[in-house]
Amino acid sequence: MTDHAANETGDGLEGFVQDWSSDQETFKKVHWGKAMMWIFLLSDTFIFSIFLTSYMTVRSSTVVPWPNPSEVFALTVFGQSIPLILIAIMTFILISSSGTMAMAVNFGYRGDKTKTFWLMVATAIFGASFVGMQVFEWSKLISEGVRPWGNPWGAEQFGATFFMITGFHGFHVSCGVIYLLIIAFKVRRGDYEKSGKYDSVEIAGLYWHFVDLVWVFIFAFFYLW
Numbered sequence: 207m208t209d210h211a212a213n214e215t216g217d218g219l220e221g222f223v224q225d226w227s228s229d230q231e232t233f234k235k236v237h238w239g240k241a242m243m244w245i246f247l248l249s250d251t252f253i254f255s256i257f258l259t260s261y262m263t264v265r266s267s268t269v270v271p272w273p274n275p276s277e278v279f280a281l282t283v284f285g286q287s288i289p290l291i292l293i294a295i296m297t298f299i300l301i302s303s304s305g306t307m308a309m310a311v312n313f314g315y316r317g318d319k320t321k322t323f324w325l326m327v328a329t330a331i332f333g334a335s336f337v338g339m340q341v342f343e344w345s346k347l348i349s350e351g352v353r354p355w356g357n358p359w360g361a362e363q364f365g366a367t368f369f370m371i372t373g374f375h376g377f378h379v380s381c382g383v384i385y386l387l388i389i390a391f392k393v394r395r396g397d398y399e400k401s402g403k404y405d406s407v408e409i410a411g412l413y414w415h416f417v418d419l420v421w422v423f424i425f426a427f428f429y430l431w
Contacts, residue, residue: 243409247416250378254420257374258427261367265431273359275429278347293429296339297421300379303332304418307386311411314404319393322407326390329414333383340376344369368428375424378417386410 265272276289283291310325347368351358354366389410398404 237405237409239405239409240412243412247412250416254374254423257371258423261371262427264363264367265361268361268363270361272361273357273364275431278352278359278364279343279429290429292339292343293425296336296343297425299332299336299339300418300421303329303336304415306332307411307414311404311408314393314398314407317399317402317404319396319399322404323390323394326386326393326407326410330383330386330390333379333386333414337376337380337383340372340379344372371424371428375417375420378420382414382417385413 279293280287280289281291282288306325306329310322310329313321313325352365352368354369356362357365389406392398393404393407398406
């Protein structure tokens with residue numbers, strides 16, 4: 207660093223902080239917000255991986271029969287018991303929300319704030335619907351006697367792993383719904399129209415796509431295995 211630059215930003219740790227905080231694209235022209243979101247998602251990936259690995263370890267090592275997901279998560283519709291019908295609907299809704307989020311990002315970069323706003327709202331509605339169905343699923347299982355320490359169908363660890371994994375994911379979806387609505391109303395207000403940069407919409411999209419991807423793994427390992 208030259209003497210002139212050092213005088214502008216300061217020396218030592220203070221100069222380092224000032225230099226990096228003033229550069230919005232330090233990571234090879236990647237926006238700070240996007241870089242930080244990737245780092246956050248990487249850390250979250252480790253957490254969900256640990257949860258799913260622990261679940262598979264517990265399920266593989268237990269000597270007590272594991273409850274059959276097709277029976278546990280079945281719903282009675284018009285007198286017929288349909289296995290995993292609610293989970294299938296929840297999965298369809300969450301995957302569909304990835305489509306609306308992708309379109310929101312696309313229209314954001316086109317500068318169409320109206321379509322971006324409504325697509326983000328639609329994504330948030332899909333997310334809220336998912337959480338609502340998850341609340342119903344939890345309520346149903348609790349009423350049937352499922353607890354973190356036991357259940358009527360088999361291995362006691364079933365309840366603990368189910369509430370831990372789906373609850374942690376549901377918390378992410380709930381936070382995502384709030385996050386999307388905040389960004390959507392900022393889009394509608396025209397906060398990004400002046401600068402022409404809709405990076406915040408794309409960053410929100412990264413978070414939402416991650417939440418959707420995690421659900422695919424939960425669906426495969428917890429409900430189909």
